[in-house]
Amino acid sequence: xxxxxxxxxxxxxxxxxxxxxxxxxxxxxxxxxxxxxxxxxxxxxxxxxxxxxxxxxxxxxxxxxxxxxxxxxxxxxxxxxxxxxxxxxxxxxxxxxxxxxxxxxxxxxxxxxxxxxxxxxxxxxxxxxxxxxxxxxxxxxxxxxxxxxxxxxxxxxxxxxxxxxxxxxxxxxxxxxxxxxxxxxxxxxxxxxxxxxxxxxxxxxxxxxxxxxxxxxxxxxxxxxxxxxxxxxxxxxxxxxxxxxxxxxxxxxxxxxxxxxxxxxxxxxxxxxxxxxxxxx
Amino acid sequence: xxxxxxxxxxxxxxxxxxxxxxxxxxxxxxxxxxxxxxxxxxxxxxxxxxxxxxxxxxxxxxxxxxxxxxxxxxxxxxxxxxxxxxxxxxxxxxxxxxxxxxxxxxxxxxxxxxxxxxxxxxxxxxxxxxxxxxxxxxxxxxxxxxxxxxxxxxxxxxxxxxxxxxxxxxxxxxxxxxxxxxxxxxxxxxxxxxxxxxxxxxxxxxxxxxxxxxxxxxxxxxxxxxxx
Numbered sequence: 151x152x153x154x155x156x157x158x159x160x161x162x163x164x165x166x167x168x169x170x171x172x173x174x175x176x177x178x179x180x181x182x183x184x185x186x187x188x189x190x191x192x193x194x195x196x197x198x199x200x201x202x203x204x205x206x207x208x209x210x211x212x213x214x215x216x217x218x219x220x221x222x223x224x225x226x227x228x229x230x231x232x233x234x235x236x237x238x239x240x241x242x243x244x245x246x247x248x249x250x251x252x253x254x255x256x257x258x259x260x261x262x263x264x265x266x267x268x269x270x271x272x273x274x275x276x277x278x279x280x281x282x283x284x285x286x287x288x289x290x291x292x293x294x295x296x297x298x299x300x301x302x303x304x305x306x307x308x309x310x311x312x313x314x315x316x317x318x319x320x321x322x323x324x325x326x327x328x329x330x331x332x333x334x335x336x337x338x339x340x341x342x343x344x345x346x347x348x349x350x351x352x353x354x355x356x357x358x359x360x361x362x363x364x365x366x367x368x369x370x371x372x373x374x375x376x377x378x379x380x381x382x383x384x385x386x387x388x389x390x391x392x393x394x395x396x397x398x399x400x401x402x403x404x405x406x407x408x409x410x411x412x413x414x415x416x417x418x419x420x421x422x423x424x425x426x427x428x429x430x431x
Numbered sequence: 432x433x434x435x436x437x438x439x440x441x442x443x444x445x446x447x448x449x450x451x452x453x454x455x456x457x458x459x460x461x462x463x464x465x466x467x468x469x470x471x472x473x474x475x476x477x478x479x480x481x482x483x484x485x486x487x488x489x490x491x492x493x494x495x496x497x498x499x500x501x502x503x504x505x506x507x508x509x510x511x512x513x514x515x516x517x518x519x520x521x522x523x524x525x526x527x528x529x530x531x532x533x534x535x536x537x538x539x540x541x542x543x544x545x546x547x548x549x550x551x552x553x554x555x556x557x558x559x560x561x562x563x564x565x566x567x568x569x570x571x572x573x574x575x576x577x578x579x580x581x582x583x584x585x586x587x588x589x590x591x592x593x594x595x596x597x598x599x600x601x602x603x604x605x606x607x608x609x610x611x612x613x614x615x616x617x618x619x620x621x622x623x624x625x626x627x628x629x630x631x632x633x634x635x636x637x638x639x640x641x642x643x644x645x646x647x648x649x650x651x652x653x654x655x656x657x658x659x
Contacts, residue, residue, distance in 0.1 A: 172512040174503040174519065204514060362535030369534070373548075391534055395513050409488060409513055416490040420447035427448075 180378035186235035203378035210393035218402035266339030270351035272331035308337040329360035439495035473654030527595035531587040605636035
């Protein structure tokens with residue numbers, strides 16, 4: 151019998167079903183992280199997190215506030231360093247490199263060129279006083295682009311792909327509705343066609359009809375660009391609509407992982423059962 | 432050729448909050464050759480749909496094995512990695528359920544064409560094929576561009592079936608696919624299932640009304656009550 155390894159999720163999870171390693175899918179995961187540990191003072195925010203995401207796949211992370219899910223996202227975005235653990239992206243020249251071990255400049259370049267992020271709070275992702283097209287141009291300038299025409303063109307294309315009304319592309323985000331601000335964030339995130347897309351509660355706080363539209367845009371973009379996407383949400387409906395697989399986090403650890411329909415229809419861990427049934431009741 | 436070999440299959444539900452356990456089935460064994468049509472029978476609530484969901488891995492099987500002969504190599508569906516199961520769902524194993532989960536702002540036509548687009552079919556061609564099936568199941572053209580959340584139960588079931596049948600899988604799991612269908616749709620369905628069977632598709636089905644599909648059945652698996 152093959153040694154049992156988990157394909158995503160925690161090594162020490164008590165509920166871990168012992169699954170075989172992938173056999174039919176032989177390509178490498180695009181994103182691979184192991185043994186993540188992050189402490190803030192005496193508080194352990196994240197522990198033993200292991201994750202594999204393949205190109206074109208969207209993996210969800212669910213859990214209540216303070217479960218560590220947003221911390222995981224900040225680590226994947228290389229904006230913070232963990233106390234322990236590795237992150238490997240299948241990039242030419244970096245396929246064996248732990249990105250956390252790179253210097254600040256290199257990390258910044260990889261983040262800028264290959265990772266896009268959308269925050270729940272648009273104030274974290276956008277300059278509110280700068281025009282929407284300018285917000286996207288800024289991202290391109292950071293990546294070394296200097297031609298105004300190109301920047302304008304890319305801004306237009308990525309705003310259009312995010313289904314943002316182009317006649318408003320020179321309005322500043324503070325003049326826009328919440329749904330449109332999220333589209334600008336999304337356009338900024340995908341402008342350089344990143345391999346990794348990180349979504350932190352991208353539709354929380356939007357009203358239901360706007361949320362449906364943004365979810366639909368995300369689904370289209372995922373299909374078109376085929377990034378490895380990690381979506382953090384406490385909304386199980388969003389997780390069901392968008393993701394193929396999901397991890398459930400509690401107190402900084404992954405307590406369960408599985409196919410999204412399995413997590414929601416046959417949850418195994420006591421905490422996941424509580425979470426799923428709380429939603430239904 | 433054996434396509435699916437299930438041995439000592441078991442499903443137990445554990446409800447942690449109440450400390451209760453419930454066994455749906457245990458010690459279940461059967462073999463299925465490529466192209467066979469197996470019908471699962473037994474009383475209401477005996478675990479027929481649960482068996483299909485376990486094979487599709489919507490439910491986690493509690494024990495036993497389910498060796499499946501994939502085109503990419505043999506694999507035990509009980510222990511297969513999640514990404515392998517996703518790959519099989521996309522390419523080889525289909526599941527037609529009773530209920531559709533409509534996605535916000537996605538039209539009936541887009542939903543019907545989606546399985547073909549996902550495997551790389553040209554979107555225009557996929558939509559053409561989808562239109563043929565929407566018509567064959569008796570869905571009127573004026574609702575093809577509408578959102579299915581407003582559809583009746585029967586219309587939703589038709590759409591769900593189209594999604595499962597539009598791209599022939601190698602193993603098809605059918606969970607009460609005829610329950611809400613009208614006569615025309617039922618005839619279309621049975622004709623399509625016969626066509627798939629002739630192409631060598633293996634099927635496991637749960638049917639409310641066995642008479643409709645009587646001519647397709649090769650074997651029957653009768654589920655009995657399990658002592659808890």
